[in-house]
Amino acid sequence: MPEKQYVTYGCCGCGCGTELPITGCRFSLAPMCDDFADVILDAVSKVDTAKVWKQTDKLSTVYRGRACHVEDAVKACFVHAYRGGLHMTMEATFSKGCPGDIDGDSFLTADDTLCNEPKIADIHFPVDCKIALYPMGVSDYMSHIAHIVNHAIDLGIYAGSAHYCTLLSADVQALFSYIGKVNAYCGENLRHYVFEVTMSVNSPTK
Amino acid sequence: MPEKQYVTYGCCGCGCGTELPITGCRFSLAPMCDDFADVILDAVSKVDTAKVWKQTDKLSTVYRGRACHVEDAVKACFVHAYRGGLHMTMEATFSKGCPGDIDGDSFLTADDTLCNEPKIADIHFPVDCKIALYPMGVSDYMSHIAHIVNHAIDLGIYAGSAHYCTLLSADVQALFSYIGKVNAYCGENLRHYVFEVTMSVNSPTK
Numbered sequence: 001m002p003e004k005q006y007v008t009y010g011c012c013g014c015g016c017g018t019e020l021p022i023t024g025c026r027f028s029l030a031p032m033c034d035d036f037a038d039v040i041l042d043a044v045s046k047v048d049t050a051k052v053w054k055q056t057d058k059l060s061t062v063y064r065g066r067a068c069h070v071e072d073a074v075k076a077c078f079v080h081a082y083r084g085g086l087h088m089t090m091e092a093t094f095s096k097g098c099p100g101d102i103d104g105d106s107f108l109t110a111d112d113t114l115c116n117e118p119k120i121a122d123i124h125f126p127v128d129c130k131i132a133l134y135p136m137g138v139s140d141y142m143s144h145i146a147h148i149v150n151h152a153i154d155l156g157i158y159a160g161s162a163h164y165c166t167l168l169s170a171d172v173q174a175l176f177s178y179i180g181k182v183n184a185y186c187g188e189n190l191r192h193y194v195f196e197v198t199m200s201v202n203s204p205t206k
Numbered sequence: 207m208p209e210k211q212y213v214t215y216g217c218c219g220c221g222c223g224t225e226l227p228i229t230g231c232r233f234s235l236a237p238m239c240d241d242f243a244d245v246i247l248d249a250v251s252k253v254d255t256a257k258v259w260k261q262t263d264k265l266s267t268v269y270r271g272r273a274c275h276v277e278d279a280v281k282a283c284f285v286h287a288y289r290g291g292l293h294m295t296m297e298a299t300f301s302k303g304c305p306g307d308i309d310g311d312s313f314l315t316a317d318d319t320l321c322n323e324p325k326i327a328d329i330h331f332p333v334d335c336k337i338a339l340y341p342m343g344v345s346d347y348m349s350h351i352a353h354i355v356n357h358a359i360d361l362g363i364y365a366g367s368a369h370y371c372t373l374l375s376a377d378v379q380a381l382f383s384y385i386g387k388v389n390a391y392c393g394e395n396l397r398h399y400v401f402e403v404t405m406s407v408n409s410p411t412k
Contacts, residue, residue: 004360005359006352006356007355007359030238032242033240057368059409064369093370098370103369130265132299137347139343141342146215153213
């Protein structure tokens with residue numbers, strides 16, 4: 001009988017983080033309608049992914065590269081999937097610093113010009129959102145969480161604290177601007193973090 | 207102008223964890239069909255929640271109490287929402303030890319008898335799943351992650367490692383049994399953890 005192939009993680013199992021400045025986002029769209037597949041495929045096809053590494057599996061799509069281009073591509077996918085009156089969620093996991101994270105480095109040389117922003121900068125709709133930040137490997141993680149929640153309060157998009165997350169309510173433009181600020185703060189102050197964002201539009205729940 | 211109400215977290219900002227053994231799960235169902243609201247409401251109404259604290263907001267439902275009863279209620283909701291041929295996802299965040307976690311303690315005295323399991327124990331269908339464990343406040347977090355991934359390998363439900371998550375493929379019964387094992391391991395070995403599970407059924411993606 002073959003020996004089982006177990007996993008070991010990280011260079012030393014201590015969560016030392018990668019040395020490469022790769023930001024990534026794994027996301028899943030859930031349009032709650034019978035033609036969900038068309039909505040998803042149409043949105044994905046409209047995203048300019050020239051400056052991100054990408055991969056799709058059965059559960060989600062991953063974009064990786066410089067933070068600005070990952071955010072630009074995820075935002076474009078969400079905006080292109082939006083339909084008035086259609087209830088849809090997007091679960092998005094932003095992360096940087098995962099130990100052993102080595103793919104996708106070739107996209108780190110991309111310039112600053114955003115591929116998608118010019119086409120989506122003037123599109124507005126309200127989004128309900130829950131966020132959770134997980135700073136990994138540090139004992140003062142709650143202070144980092146408080147920092148990014150307080151920034152949402154400063155921006156006027158904070159909608160309350162709840163069990164296991166913080167609620168936000170914002171226009172899609174303000175929300176993605178905030179996501180960019182969080183990734184910038186975490187990228188500078190944490191070796192490894194995970195930032196979970198679930199966005200919801202057109203929910204029938206009041 | 208009123209002063210802004212900022213947040214501060216934890217007794218000392220150091221992630222010391224709650225002293226109460228409350229396990230919770232925040233989850234969202236996304237049935238991808240036009241009558242998604244009926245599917246969700248029908249499933250939720252069939253769950254016996256006598257032994258869990260519960261709350262629903264615009265984005266998700268939260269069950270809290272003893273781990274066994276939280277898992278029993280979440281499993282029941284997922285199984286009752288399942289329809290042959292209907293693509294659906296459930297995003298579930300299990301957690302224990304969040305600093306300042308004080309609600310719901312009155313449910314900790316519930317006995318061991320599961321309310322929902324007898325009605326759902328014989329229902330089987332395949333589930334694709336992604337998981338991510340976040341042990342908070344500890345430097346050796348990668349070794350805890352490796353431990354629970356290796357347990358999935360032992361059970362034969364491991365379907366691969368991917369960026370930012372681990373993929374599983376399992377019958378719904380085996381999957382929830384594994385979720386129970388993870389919560390038990392983390393509840394014993396970590397002061398504060400978050401275990402993210404996204405389940406998918408009937409995906410048209412091969």
